[in-house]
Amino acid sequence: MCGKYLYHLTTEIRVNSLLSDVSGQVHTLKRDEKMKIKKIKKMAIEMLKEGESILPPQFRLTIDNEIECIGFNPERFNIFSSKKMPLLLELPNVDTNAPPIRTIFKNGDDLRQDMLTIQAIKLIDEIWKENDLDLGLTPYTVIGTGFEQGFLQFVSDSVTIAEIQYKKSIWNTFSENSIKNFMVNHFKEKLKSNPAKVRSTMEMVHQNFVKSTAGY
Numbered sequence: 001m002c003g004k005y006l007y008h009l010t011t012e013i014r015v016n017s018l019l020s021d022v023s024g025q026v027h028t029l030k031r032d033e034k035m036k037i038k039k040i041k042k043m044a045i046e047m048l049k050e051g052e053s054i055l056p057p058q059f060r061l062t063i064d065n066e067i068e069c070i071g072f073n074p075e076r077f078n079i080f081s082s083k084k085m086p087l088l089l090e091l092p093n094v095d096t097n098a099p100p101i102r103t104i105f106k107n108g109d110d111l112r113q114d115m116l117t118i119q120a121i122k123l124i125d126e127i128w129k130e131n132d133l134d135l136g137l138t139p140y141t142v143i144g145t146g147f148e149q150g151f152l153q154f155v156s157d158s159v160t161i162a163e164i165q166y167k168k169s170i171w172n173t174f175s176e177n178s179i180k181n182f183m184v185n186h187f188k189e190k191l192k193s194n195p196a197k198v199r200s201t202m203e204m205v206h207q208n209f210v211k212s213t214a215g216y
Contacts, residue, residue, distance in 0.1 A: 008059075008060055008065060011055070011059045012061065012062050014055060015055065015059055015061065016149075018047075018052075018055070019087065019089075019105045019107075020107060020145075020146065020149055021047065021051070022044050022048055022051070022087065023085075023086075023087055023105060023108075023149070024107065025043070025047060026079060026087070027084075027085065027108065029043065030085060040079065041078070041079050044079065044087070045074045045077055048072050048074065048077065049072075049074065052072055055071075058070055058094055061091070061101065061103060062143055062145050062150075062151060063103050063141055063143050063151035063152075063153065064101065064141070067093060067094075067095075067098075067101055068093075068094040068095075069093065069094065069101055070091065070094055071091065072089060072090070073090040073091065073092060076089075076090035076102075077089060077090070084107065084108040084109055086105060086106040086107075086152075087104065088154065089103050089104070089105060090102045091103075102154040102156055103152070103153060103154050104151065104152040104154050105150075105151055106149060106150060106151075107148065108149070109148055109149075111144040111149070111150040111152075114152070115142050115143065115144060118139045118141070118142050121139045121216075125215070134211075135211045135212055135214060136208045136212045137212055137215045137216065138212070140152065140153040141153040159182075164178060164179055164182045165178050179209075180206075183205055183206070187201050187202055187205070
């Protein structure tokens with residue numbers, strides 16, 4: 001391996017090392033019960049800025065090494081409140097006409113299980129499609145970069161089933177129509193400038209939801 005391939009690989013390793021250090025520091029600060037998440041986030045951003053200063057102006061991420069990024073966007077940086085406190089990152093794309101790259105860096109979980117599960121889903125999906133059965137599966141990308149750390153694809157513009165069901169109250173969990181009502185209200189609002197399209201869009205979304213639920 002030589003030339004630009006070696007350059008990109010070594011740069012990716014440096015980026016992964018930086019994110020591992022930032023994530024490790026977040027975990028350390030988390031142990032201090034007096035430390036507020038706002039202050040932890042501020043210190044993590046400072047570490048990212050300091051580490052970014054020794055990176056090249058343009059670099060690639062391991063999760064998608066065909067796309068070149070331009071640094072980290074501190075305004076869109078976040079730390080999830082879950083136990084392992086994953087980092088939510090946004091990086092501007094070199095291609096100004098393309099959307100920014102958004103991804104999650106996780107430290108402290110064995111992502112090999114996730115990778116194996118996603119690979120199995122993709123393999124099964126290919127077999128189904130070869131037999132003219134498309135269940136609309138869209139598995140996200142997971143890639144390990146070291147011991148108990150790596151990247152996960154961030155699925156933007158999405159809402160969890162739990163969030164839909166708990167939105168009004170916990171009793172909404174037992175409602176048979178909570179998901180359907182959410183879809184209807186969501187697309188009525190999204191397509192309010194074109195009401196005629198709501199019905200056809202709802203039919204398509206409903207079919208995709210049913211098929212993908214059966215697939216997963």
